[in-house]
Amino acid sequence: MNLSISVKWPFFQRLLARAGSALVVGCLLHACRDKPSPPSGQPPVGVVPVKVVHTAQGYQLLRGGTPYFIKGGAGLQHYDQLRAAGANSVRLWSADYADDRMNEAHRHGLTVLLGLWLEHESKKFDYYDKEQVARQHKKLRQQVLRYRSHPALLAWDMGNEINYESANPELYRAINDAARMIHELDPYHPVTISLTSTLENLNRIKRLCSAVDFVSVNAFGNLIDLNQRLTEQGWTGPYIVTEFGARGYWESKKTTWQAAEEQTSMAKALFTQERYTNAVLANSDRCLGAYAFYWGSKFEYTATWFSLFAPTGEKTETVDVMQKLWTNRFPANRAPQVSALRLASPLPSRNLRLESGQEYPVEVLATDPENDSLRVTWEVVPEVKKDLLNPTEQFATPTVPIDNCVRQTSGLRAVLRTPTQPGPYRLLVSVFDGKGSVATANAPFYVLPVLASRWLQPSLAQTTNAVWSSKSTHKESIQQ
Numbered sequence: 144m145n146l147s148i149s150v151k152w153p154f155f156q157r158l159l160a161r162a163g164s165a166l167v168v169g170c171l172l173h174a175c176r177d178k179p180s181p182p183s184g185q186p187p188v189g190v191v192p193v194k195v196v197h198t199a200q201g202y203q204l205l206r207g208g209t210p211y212f213i214k215g216g217a218g219l220q221h222y223d224q225l226r227a228a229g230a231n232s233v234r235l236w237s238a239d240y241a242d243d244r245m246n247e248a249h250r251h252g253l254t255v256l257l258g259l260w261l262e263h264e265s266k267k268f269d270y271y272d273k274e275q276v277a278r279q280h281k282k283l284r285q286q287v288l289r290y291r292s293h294p295a296l297l298a299w300d301m302g303n304e305i306n307y308e309s310a311n312p313e314l315y316r317a318i319n320d321a322a323r324m325i326h327e328l329d330p331y332h333p334v335t336i337s338l339t340s341t342l343e344n345l346n347r348i349k350r351l352c353s354a355v356d357f358v359s360v361n362a363f364g365n366l367i368d369l370n371q372r373l374t375e376q377g378w379t380g381p382y383i384v385t386e387f388g389a390r391g392y393w394e395s396k397k398t399t400w401q402a403a404e405e406q407t408s409m410a411k412a413l414f415t416q417e418r419y420t421n422a423v424l425a426n427s428d429r430c431l432g433a434y435a436f437y438w439g440s441k442f443e444y445t446a447t448w449f450s451l452f453a454p455t456g457e458k459t460e461t462v463d464v465m466q467k468l469w470t471n472r473f474p475a476n477r478a479p480q481v482s483a484l485r486l487a488s489p490l491p492s493r494n495l496r497l498e499s500g501q502e503y504p505v506e507v508l509a510t511d512p513e514n515d516s517l518r519v520t521w522e523v524v525p526e527v528k529k530d531l532l533n534p535t536e537q538f539a540t541p542t543v544p545i546d547n548c549v550r551q552t553s554g555l556r557a558v559l560r561t562p563t564q565p566g567p568y569r570l571l572v573s574v575f576d577g578k579g580s581v582a583t584a585n586a587p588f589y590v591l592p593v594l595a596s597r598w599l600q601p602s603l604a605q606t607t608n609a610v611w612s613s614k615s616t617h618k619e620s621i622q623q
Contacts, residue, residue, distance in 0.1 A: 186331050187292050189292055189293075189294045190291075190292050190294070190296075190331050191206055191207045191294060191331075192206075192207065192208075192331040192332075193205065193206045193207075193211070193296075193297055193298060193331065193332050193333060194333060195333055195356055195357060195381055195431070200428060201427070201428025201429055202357075202380065202381035202428065202429055202431065203431070204381075204431045204432070206254070206297065211231075212427065212431065212432050213231070213232050213256075213297075213383055213431055213432020213433060213434070214229060214230045214231050214232065214432060214433075214469045215230055215231070215232035215233055215234055215256070215432060215433065215434035215435065216230055216232075216233055216234070216434060216435050216436075216438030216451075217233070217234040217236075217385065217386050217434040217435065217436045217437060217438060218233070218234075218436070218437045218438030218439035218441075218451075219235070219240070219244060219438075219439055220438065220439030220440065220452065221438060221439055221452055221456070222247050222248055222250075222251045222253060223251055224452075224458065224462070225251070225253065225438055226251040226252055226253055227466075228462060228465055228466040228469060228470070228474075229465075229466055229469030229470035230253065230465075230469060231252075231253060231254060232253055232254040232255070232256060232297055232432070232434070233248050233253050233254075233255055233256070233434075233438070234255075234256045234258070234300070234385055234386075234434040235255055235256070235257055235258050236258040236260065236300075236303050237258050237259075237260040238257060238258065238259060238260070238286040238289070238290060239260070241255075241257060241286075241290055245257070245290065245293050245295050245296070246295075248295050249293070249294055249295035253295065254295050254296070254297035255293075255295045255296055255297055256297050256298050256300050256335075256383075256385070256434070257290060257296060257297075257298070257299055257300065258300045258301075258302075258303065258337075259283050259286055259287070259299055259300065259301050259302070259321070259325075260302065260303070261279065261301055261302035261305050261317075261318070261321075262275075262279060263305055263307070263309070264305075264309045264311055264314055270311050270313040270314040270317055271311070271313050276313075276317050279317070280317070280320065280321060280324065283301075283321050283324070283325075284324060284328070287299070287324070287325050287328045287329055288328060291328060291329035291331075291332070296332055297332065298332050298333045298334065298335055298356075299325050299329075299332060299333070299334045299335070300335050300336070300337055300359060300385065301318060301321060301322065301334065301335070301336045301337075301355075302318070302336055302337060303337050303361075303385075304337060304338065304339045304361060305318075305336070305337075306336075306338045306339060306342075306343050306344040306345070306347075306348065307339045307341075307343060308343065309344065310344055310347065312347065312351060315344070315347045315348060315350075315351035315352055316351055318336060318348075318351075318352050318355070319351055319352045319353065319354050319355070322334045322352065322354035322355050323354045326354060333356035333357065334354065334355055334356050335355060335356060335357050335358060335359045335383065336348065336352065336355050336358060336359065337359040337360070337361060337385045337386075338358055338359065338360050338361070339360075339361060340360055340361060340362035340363065340365050340366070340369065342360070342372060342373065342376055345358070345373075345376045345377075345378060346376065346377070349377060349378065357380055357381040357382055357383065357431070358373075358378060358380075358382045359382060359383045359384070359385040360373075360382060360383075360384055360385065361384075361385050361386035361387075361436075362384055362386070362387055362422075363386070363387060363388060363389065363390055363391040363394065363436075364390045364391060364394040365394070366384065366387050366418045366422045366423075367417075367418050367421060367422050368422075369384070369422055370422065370426040370429065370430065373429075379429075380429070381429050381430075381431050382429060382430060382431070383430065383431045383432050383433060383434075384422075384423060384430065384432070384433035384434065385433075385434050386434060386436035387415070387418060387419065387423075387433055387434070387435060387436060388411070388415055388435055388436045388437070388449055388451075388461065389405075389406055389411040389414060389415065389448065389449060389461075390406055390411075390414060392405070392443075392444040392448060392538070396493070398493055398494050398495075398567075398587055398589070399494050400526075400567050400587075400589055401529075402526050402567055402569070402587035403444065403587075404493065404586075404587065405444075405445060405447070405448055405584075405585055407481045407482075407483075407484070407582070407583065407584040408447070408459045408460050408461070408478070408480075408481060408581075408582045408583045408584070409460055409480045409481055409482060409582065411459070411460070411461050412459070412460040412461045412463070412464045415435070415461050415464060415465070416464045416467075416468065419433065419465075419468055420468070424468075435451065435461070435465055436449055437449040437450055437451060438451055438452075439451070439452055440452050440453060440454045442539060442540075442541040443538055443539060444527055444538045445524075445527070445542075445569065445571070445585060446541065446542075446571070447571070447573075447583045447585065453573065453575075453581045453583075456579075457478075457575060457579055457580050457581035458478060458579060458580050458581070459478055459580070459581060459582070459583065460477070460478040460479075460480060460580075460582065462478070463477045463478055463580075476513055476515075476576075476578045476579065476580065477512040477513070477580065478576070478580035478581065478582055479509050479510065479511045479512075479515070479517060479574045479575075479576045479580060479581070479582040480509065480510055480511070480512070480582055481507055481508065481509045481572070481574060481582040481583065481584045482508045482509070482510070483507075483508040483584075484505070484506075484507050484508075484570070484572060484584045484585070484586055485505065485506040485507075485508065486503055486504075486505050486559065486570070486586065486588075494589075495586070495587070495588040495589070496588065496589045496590075496591050497561045497588050497589070497590055497591070498561065498590070498591060498592075498593045499561055499562065499563050499564070499565055499590045499591065499592055499593060500560070500561060500562075500563045500593070501560070501561050501593075502550075502558050502559065502560050502561075503558070503559045503561070504552075504556065504557075504558055504559075505521070505549075505556070505557050505558070505559045505570065505572075506555055506556045506557075507519060507555045507572045507574060507584060508555070509555055509574045509582055511576050513576075513578070515576040515577060515578050516576070516577060517555070517574050517575065517576060518574070518575045518576075518577065519551070519554075519555055519557070519572060519573070519574050519575075520572070520573045520575070521549035521551065521557050521559075521570070521571070521572050522544040522548075522549065522570075522571045522572075523544065523545050523548035523549060523559070523562065523568055523569070523570055523571070524542040524543065524544050524545065524568065524569050524571065525542055525543075525545070525566065525567070525568055525569075526542075526566070526567035526568060526569055526587060527540070527542055528540075542569075545562055545568075547560065548560055548561070548562060549570075555574075561588075561590050562590055564590070565590050565591055565592055566589070566590055567587065567588075567589050567590075568587070568588055568589070568590060569585050569586065569587050569588070570585060570586050570588065571583070571584075571585040572584050572585065
């Protein structure tokens with residue numbers, strides 16, 4: 144509508160008289176800051192444009208016009224070691240802690256795949272509730288405006304596994320609305336969404352989320368056939384792997400009391416190497432890169448399951464393997480290797496039941512590539528408890544070690560004294576080389592009352608060796 148100046152000016156005079164010129168100037172400045180970036184021309188100072196292109200060889204990520212294959216770590220710690228290992232990027236799940244972590248990543252020459260957290264559909268959040276969706280959309284907008292010009296920004300990653308068990312079309316419409324908003328505010332960085340490895344509701348993303356530039360997937364054991372499964376479900380475009388690493392506890396073998404069996408750090412390194420080589424590098428015509436999980440130390444099911452570093456900062460063998468894959472060279476000093484954890488018992492390693500309050504010799508079979516002196520620590524912890532009322536956090540509460548359950552003897556040997564309280568437990572061992580590296584292994588066992596154990600297991604007094612081994616399901620060894 145074309146209005147004359149004589150109509151606008153008296154209104155503007157009255158506004159100045161009532162609110163004051165300072166308020167008006169402030170509003171104008173806020174309006175300028177809130178405007179979308181221009182869709183064409185030169186990007187703002189400090190912004191490095193990123194886009195996905197389709198070439199004759201396949202899909203490719205370009206950053207600043209240069210091909211950029213993601214070599215990343217998903218985590219919040221040890222960015223100096225991430226960069227030293229040859230990586231170029233880090234994944235953050237939320238913008239809530241982005242200020243410090245993005246600056247730290249940039250200081251080490253790393254880009255950031257920045258997560259914009261989306262609420263999972265639940266009794267607390269309903270995507271049919273327009274007010275809830277609008278509040279979330281407003282929060283996302285504020286985050287995009289805050290970080291769109293950060294020089295470390297690589298791409299926006301909406302949500303984490305939000306497709307899990309949610310087929311609500313309003314969820315996917317809200318995702319698409321948010322992606323469109325991001326593109327309007329920031330035309331210089333692509334938008335993705337991280338999915339579960341089961342690829343649930345991928346068809347809804349294809350149909351309802353056209354503003355998303357590519358998909359991302361968290362995949363562990365089933366990373367090996369991810370490319371094939373994406374194709375079978377009709378996704379022929381590009382993707383990245385936002386989490387990969389050791390076999391997940393949800394896909395591992397279980398004891399009869401449903402305790403998951405964790406790989407040794409040596410087996411994890413072999414497992415990770417095989418999948419990265421055969422599932423990421425082998426499909427680089429579509430796969431734009433991957434983020435190793437978890438770059439740091441975190442408790443999830445156990446203290447070591449996904450942690451690539453000890454809480455005290457020592458790296459595991461998987462870090463060495465990733466450096467070899469990223470740079471074609473190992474670090475000068477490599478992590479120790481644990482090939483097996485032995486416990487005297489007449490039972491096979493799975494479903495190991497022991498008498499309460501009894502002593503058993505234990506031994507870890509470990510070596511070091513440089514023959515460094517090894518220091519061993521042992522712990523016994525209660526098995527993590529399942530929380531059916533809070534399934535998303537049920538494996539995130541750290542278990543507390545039980546005092547006086549392991550007596551060190553010498554070298555790689557010790558004596559386990561089982562807890563007096565019957566129930567499920569786990570024996571953990573860490574082997575340090577004193578040069579910044581660690582190897583880990585653990586094994587679940589179940590403690591029975593003495594009389595019950597002898598009734599159930601009449602041969603318990605006999606001794607043989609139960610062995611938890613680092614053997615993987617494949618025969619490849621870490622490349623020398």
